[in-house]
Amino acid sequence: MSSFVSVTKDGNVAVVTIDNPPVNALSFHVREPLMQALVSLRDEPSVVAIVIACSGRTFVAGADITEFGKPVQQPELRAIVAMLDTMTKPTVAAIHGTALGGGLELALGCHFRVADAKARLGLPEVKLGLLPGGGGTVRLPRLVGALKALGMIVSGTPIGAVDALATGLLDAVFDGDLVAQAVRFASEIAARGGPLTPVRDRDERLDAADLPAFDKHAADLAKKARGLEAPVACAQAVRNAVTLPFDEALAAERELFLKLVAGDQSRAQRHLFFAEREAAKIPGKDITRRKIARIGVIGAGTMGGGIAMAFANGGFPVTLLETSSEALERGLATIDKNYAVSVARGSLTEDAKQERLGLFKGSIDYADLADCDLIVEAVFEEMAVKKDVFGKLDAVAKPGAILATNTSYLDVNEIAASTSRPQDVVGLHFFSPANVMKLLEIVRAEKTAPDALATVVELARRIGKVPVVVGVCHGFVGNRMLAARGAESEALLLEGATPSQIDQVFTDFGWPMGPFQMGDLAGLDIGWRNRKARGLTAVIADTLCEQGHFGQKTGSGFYRYENGSRTPAPNPEVETLIRDKAAEKGIAPRAIGTEEIIERTLYPLINEGAKILEEGIAARASDIDIVWVNGYGFPVGKGGPMFWTGLEGAGKISERLDHWHAQTGRQVFQVVPRLRRMAETGSWDVPFAG
Numbered sequence: 001m002s003s004f005v006s007v008t009k010d011g012n013v014a015v016v017t018i019d020n021p022p023v024n025a026l027s028f029h030v031r032e033p034l035m036q037a038l039v040s041l042r043d044e045p046s047v048v049a050i051v052i053a054c055s056g057r058t059f060v061a062g063a064d065i066t067e068f069g070k071p072v073q074q075p076e077l078r079a080i081v082a083m084l085d086t087m088t089k090p091t092v093a094a095i096h097g098t099a100l101g102g103g104l105e106l107a108l109g110c111h112f113r114v115a116d117a118k119a120r121l122g123l124p125e126v127k128l129g130l131l132p133g134g135g136g137t138v139r140l141p142r143l144v145g146a147l148k149a150l151g152m153i154v155s156g157t158p159i160g161a162v163d164a165l166a167t168g169l170l171d172a173v174f175d176g177d178l179v180a181q182a183v184r185f186a187s188e189i190a191a192r193g194g195p196l197t198p199v200r201d202r203d204e205r206l207d208a209a210d211l212p213a214f215d216k217h218a219a220d221l222a223k224k225a226r227g228l229e230a231p232v233a234c235a236q237a238v239r240n241a242v243t244l245p246f247d248e249a250l251a252a253e254r255e256l257f258l259k260l261v262a263g264d265q266s267r268a269q270r271h272l273f274f275a276e277r278e279a280a281k282i283p284g285k286d287i288t289r290r291k292i293a294r295i296g297v298i299g300a301g302t303m304g305g306g307i308a309m310a311f312a313n314g315g316f317p318v319t320l321l322e323t324s325s326e327a328l329e330r331g332l333a334t335i336d337k338n339y340a341v342s343v344a345r346g347s348l349t350e351d352a353k354q355e356r357l358g359l360f361k362g363s364i365d366y367a368d369l370a371d372c373d374l375i376v377e378a379v380f381e382e383m384a385v386k387k388d389v390f391g392k393l394d395a396v397a398k399p400g401a402i403l404a405t406n407t408s409y410l411d412v413n414e415i416a417a418s419t420s421r422p423q424d425v426v427g428l429h430f431f432s433p434a435n436v437m438k439l440l441e442i443v444r445a446e447k448t449a450p451d452a453l454a455t456v457v458e459l460a461r462r463i464g465k466v467p468v469v470v471g472v473c474h475g476f477v478g479n480r481m482l483a484a485r486g487a488e489s490e491a492l493l494l495e496g497a498t499p500s501q502i503d504q505v506f507t508d509f510g511w512p513m514g515p516f517q518m519g520d521l522a523g524l525d526i527g528w529r530n531r532k533a534r535g536l537t538a539v540i541a542d543t544l545c546e547q548g549h550f551g552q553k554t555g556s557g558f559y560r561y562e563n564g565s566r567t568p569a570p571n572p573e574v575e576t577l578i579r580d581k582a583a584e585k586g587i588a589p590r591a592i593g594t595e596e597i598i599e600r601t602l603y604p605l606i607n608e609g610a611k612i613l614e615e616g617i618a619a620r621a622s623d624i625d626i627v628w629v630n631g632y633g634f635p636v637g638k639g640g641p642m643f644w645t646g647l648e649g650a651g652k653i654s655e656r657l658d659h660w661h662a663q664t665g666r667q668v669f670q671v672v673p674r675l676r677r678m679a680e681t682g683s684w685d686v687p688f689a690g
């Protein structure tokens with residue numbers, strides 16, 4: 001017995017309870033007593049059956065991720081599951097909460113699995129750049145079939161108890177006291193007697209596997225993996241389960257797991273797992289959160305509509321305010337249409353759609369915001385308009401209501417100063433489409449109260465967002481670094497690169513799209529307006545906008561989009577435009593290589609990140625990684641720009657930036673001290689000594 005694993009008896013059924021808060025991860029200090037308990041129960045004649053259950057909020061949520069990359073301590077999970085295979089008395093996993101990764105693999109080692117109706121079961125290892133390493137790839141297909149297992153393992157998405165029961169992963173779903181029911185279930189099986197078949201020997205569903213259909217599906221999934229090794233390895237391991245004898249497939253799974261766990265991609269993805277949780281922690285444990293029941297959103301345009309949906313999706317009633325009934329109707333109609341698309345796609349039921357729409361209240365009167373606990377402004381990006389809105393809010397909002405701005409660039413301190421309650425003002429920078437994108441930059445202004453900040457961080461998690469707290473500066477973390485990434489794009493074009501060449505370098509790197517495709521998608525007019533307001537120019541993009549080419553929405557931008565298609569096709573007119581502009585400037589085109597494109601786009605982005613750290617705009621390098629992975633599509637397998645710096649070499653990055661600085665004199669290449677410090681120490685956490 002240990003404090004992490006205890007054994008009790010209910011009649012002649014033994015209940016083994018794992019208690020390792022918060023999520024019952026299978027740490028060494030759990031595995032060791034668990035193995036001992038199971039061995040002694042196996043040999044104990046008075047015990048006829050064994051139930052494995054967990055205390056606290058969940059069944060085992062997986063292996064202990066903090067142990068990866070460290071020397072393995074025996075017994076491993078695989079040994080425990082192998083021991084379960086030899087059990088001659090029935091074993092039953094009683095699952096509540098989530099049975100994930102190694103947790104589900106432990107359950108797969110049991111003869112039977114029962115759960116409560118809210119339980120979720122899955123193998124999410126792929127999200128950590130891994131495959132299930134405790135026999136999951138060979139046992140799951142034996143219960144649910146190869147195709148279903150492939151989907152679950154490659155996506156990493158858990159399934160609910162009802163689905164799990166229907167597919168054969170669960171043997172029963174119970175209401176009420178789960179452990180008591182599991183004991184009854186186990187004791188009935190024991191009383192019935194007869195042979196027990198461990199999952200490893202249940203080959204019927206594999207024999208029926210349709211290998212050509214499997215291979216086709218696996219090939220489609222591999223295409224979507226964008227250079228990630230884990231999804232491909234997952235598919236291979238499930239295929240092995242179909243084509244190889246059990247022990248050979250298990251050994252192959254092990255080999256693939258060891259390779260992945262030692263690789264950079266999994267290291268990067270594990271870094272992101274902890275970084276995301278770290279980002280949501282703000283100093284000061286005893287801060288009381290403010291009560292948030294109703295949300296107000298001002299502006300029902302692109303962002304306001306999406307933000308309102310994000311809150312309604314999280315179950316909050318929303319008051320949506322516009323300047324006129326027409327604008328309000330337009331905004332509400334767009335929301336209705338967006339939900340209808342989800343219903344058509346099958347991701348939302350009609351009832352759920354109606355329920356969500358029922359949460360909206362439209363208004364054109366600021367007085368209607370008086371009962372809101374949080375009000376998010378998403379009106380035009382102009383300081384005068386924002387100040388006017390915050391002045392009105394100040395007059396109507398209830399005391400203690402949090403007043404938030406969704407500004408992309410503007411000074412949140414200045415906006416806060418236009419109210420009599422700057423302590424209640426915060427930036428909530430959602431990303432477009434706001435109902436879909438996970439990232440939420442939470443801008444802490446000079447006077448933002450700690451409880452207001454803590455409240456919005458927690459609220460963000462409740463509506464499924466990934467919050468990152470940032471400080472006030474032009475563009476905050478994401479857009480400021482994006483500007484540094486884009487600074488050389490124009491020059492690269494004029495010197496001889498093409499938009500599709502540059503975009504290709506990005507997609508080969510693992511980005512979902514390159515900067516020019518992204519510009520076309522977001523609308524080139526946004527950057528154009530922003531540049532004009534700041535007295536800046538970008539000759540190619542400005543000319544395209546002057547000619548009415550705003551990207552996808554006008555059918556042309558850096559690319560052409562035929563007949564409403566979203567697929568970019570090369571645009572010869574843009575290439576002519578680039579050549580003409582280069583000629584006007586007397587620049588002779590030359591061949592530009594991949595390395596140069598990376599050095600002149602990604603290295604300045606990292607340099608800017610270092611500067612952001614130095615200025616304290618981001619609290620941790622890992623926060624910046626979370627911004628870039630969740631808001632801009634930085635490839636997860638590279639862990640975000642700051643993590644990737646370690647892989648690429650901060651010394652190399654600094655040297656190349658020095659080279660480009662010497663060549664061009666441009667400020668974007670001027671290495672900041674924090675990056676040099678990273679090159680010297682190998683860590684972002686050692687501040688510049690001055």
Ligand code: 3HC
Nearest residue numbers: 023025061062063064065066100101102124132133134277
């Ligand atoms: N190992 C170590 N720590 C873990 C962990 C794990 N598997 N899962 C969660 N934690 C930690 C988190 O880091 C966090 O720590 P903190 O409080 O110090 O920040 C704490 O537990 C609570 O986690 P969350 O904030 O994520 O809690 P939620 O309630 O929001 O979510 C959860 C719970 C759904 C279980 C979520 O934590 C989760 O998805 N965990 C990871 C599950 C997973 O990936 N399992 C597979 C692991 S790999 C594996 O099993 C390999 C095997 O095949 C050999």
Ligand code: NAI
Nearest residue numbers: 299300301302303304322323327378379380381407408432
């Ligand atoms: P939009 O032009 O689509 O919508 C703005 C809406 O605000 C319009 O419907 C307008 O009628 C309404 N409005 C204007 N003044 C108002 C007032 N005084 N009271 C009530 N409603 C008013 O603009 P968009 O794109 O939604 O941007 C809104 C804000 O979100 C801006 O600050 C922008 O910088 C920011 N943002 C935009 C992103 C994007 O991708 N579009 C991403 C992140 C932030």
